[in-house]
Amino acid sequence: MRRWRRLPKGVDVNEALRRTYRADVFRAAAVSLGLRVPDTDTKAEGTHAKPWRLGPGEDGIEMGADCFFDGQRFAGSNQPASKLSASA
Numbered sequence: 541m542r543r544w545r546r547l548p549k550g551v552d553v554n555e556a557l558r559r560t561y562r563a564d565v566f567r568a569a570a571v572s573l574g575l576r577v578p579d580t581d582t583k584a585e586g587t588h589a590k591p592w593r594l595g596p597g598e599d600g601i602e603m604g605a606d607c608f609f610d611g612q613r614f615a616g617s618n619q620p621a622s623k624l625s626a627s628a
Contacts, residue, residue: 576601586613 541547563581570577586608593600
C-alpha cells in the first residue's frame with residue numbers, strides 16, 4: 541500500500557510492520573517442521589526473473605522468481621534494491 545501511496549496520513553509504517561510481520565513466528569514454525577530458514581528476515585524483491593538460491597552455493601535455499609509486473613524493485617530494509625546483493 542505504501543508503494544502506491546494508499547496509506548492514510550499519519551500511519552507509522554515501521555510500527556505497523558513490527559506488529560504484523562512476525563519473522564520470529566514464521567521462523568519458529570518452519571524450524572519446528574524441520575525446514576531450513578534463511579539467516580535474514582528481509583530481502584530485495586523484484587530482482588530475480590528466474591529461480592535462484594538465497595545463501596551460498598548449493599546450501600542456499602531455493603527461491604522462486606520475484607519480479608513485479610511493473611518492473612519495480614523493493615528493498616525490504618529501506619535501502620535501494622541496487623545496494624543489496626542478490627543473496628540478501
